[in-house]
Amino acid sequence: MISSRFDLKIIPIKDHVAVIAESAFGEAAVKITQDFFSQMIEESKYLRVSYKRLITYPHLKRDIEPKLQLFGSKLFNGIFKDDILTLFNRTVGGSENSQIDLRLILGSSYLNSIQWEVMRCHNEYLGLRHNIIRQPFVPRPINIPVKTRKQLHILIVAVDPISSRLLPVLEQEHQALVQFLESFGEQVRVSTCWQHEATVERIKEILFEGVDIFHFTGHGFLNIETPLDSSLVVWRDEANNSCGNSSNREHFGQLSIRLLNSLAANHNLGLCFLNTCDLANAVETEILSELFSHNNGTPNVNINDSEFVNMAHKLTEAGVPAIVATNHAITYRASYRLSKRFYTSLIKYGKRIDQALRD
Incomplete structure (x- = not known):
């Protein structure tokens, strides 16, 4: 054929x-x-x-x-x-x-x-x-990890430092996904960072252990001029993450795309799953715009429903082998259904990433 x-x-x-x-x-x-x-x-x-x-x-x-x-x-x-x-x-x-x-x-x-x-x-x-x-469209092939592990290591991060309004919904999605992945038994090792645990240092610590799939639910921003300076929004440190509203914006942390690129090249990070649920509103967008407006005095930041898709484009250009990103805000039910079907096809049936997404 x-x-x-x-x-x-x-x-x-x-x-x-x-x-x-x-x-x-x-x-x-x-x-x-x-x-x-x-x-x-x-x-x-x-x-x-x-x-x-x-x-x-x-x-x-x-x-x-x-x-x-x-x-x-x-x-x-x-x-x-x-x-x-x-x-x-x-x-x-x-x-x-x-x-x-x-x-x-x-x-x-x-x-x-x-x-x-x-x-x-x-x-x-x-x-x-x-x-x-x-x-x-890149003039060179992307990096493909050659090291393989018998057990798939998945890091699941769910965090919203910006608003506590929909934390119960986010927590429900996070717990359901963790329980589902743990049902695969010895095939999968699951590490988690939920809300207050999701600090820059904690996430980096787990990633440096060696993670095959990084599944992130939350907010992100795309730096259009310097894509590798784009970030996922987490907590800066555990001492300052006791509340989630605009008054504590100075405690927001940035998980750099540059770091994820380095991990893909040196620590076998093979897949990033970037998921944004319907968590953003005008106030939160204003907070994020202000937070990242100090980049050399010339802000050029894109924050919208397609931010993860554009970030995925830049991550692939930088060398991360595969990225799954939502193209617009989706509900908890749709997000969980997508994740469940995707991981079932990927882990249980051994399908390719593109085939797992279509399933």
Whole structure:
């Protein structure tokens, strides 16, 4: 059977975007205007706002679904056309079970704001049939850990130093995930840092022991100018984490992306799972903006629902082998369901990361 991989490179060049497709059946290319991608980014932002409204008003699903379908079809038809569409159809037709590995190689982090997984073809979401993998366009291969351990070591961190409003929900998700992973027995070693335990030094201590998967639920910020200076928001130290509100913002700690990059290269960190639940509000965004506005007097920080996806893009560029990141805020129930299915496929059935996500 011929390889079923379909690579789609999307690279901004001046006033347009080059889209280059490659598979075992050949190559194809088209040129698309920047305006099309700008429109897709704006519509993706609108969809994220709509998703948030569903948390409070579930009955709105009947209004949002048609818009989601229309967006998915528009995104697919805007890219998969002419020779690229022909090559795509040939690749799908020549693959086993008409299923392919669609690798989106993105030439800029802002392209991560687009909801690629909901592209639609023949009244079907591509993400439900094919394995879709996002990857930055880099001139070198990413680092792949060569050392293996018989027992998978997973560090689960759940922390919200910014607000105590939804801590009971966050704690429920954290405990459920820990109990679920511990049910795998000797296959998995689980280390945890819940709220007050989640200090910079404590997390670093566990990571330096050697961790295969780092699962983080909480807040993060992306430094657009210097991506490696981006951070996950934790507690600075245990003595100052007794309360979670805006009055103690001086006690926030920063777990540097630069550190995670170093661990991937030297300590076998193979996967980062970055998860943001519906914990942020306008006040918290203001606090985070102020907290990270002292970067050489020139703040350039992006804090929004796609911050983890953009951070994931930069982490992959820096050398972390694989990152799973939520593209928008999700509910506790959805977050736990995603994590449970993902880890079941990964640990119990030994599937690849992209296959586990599709499951």
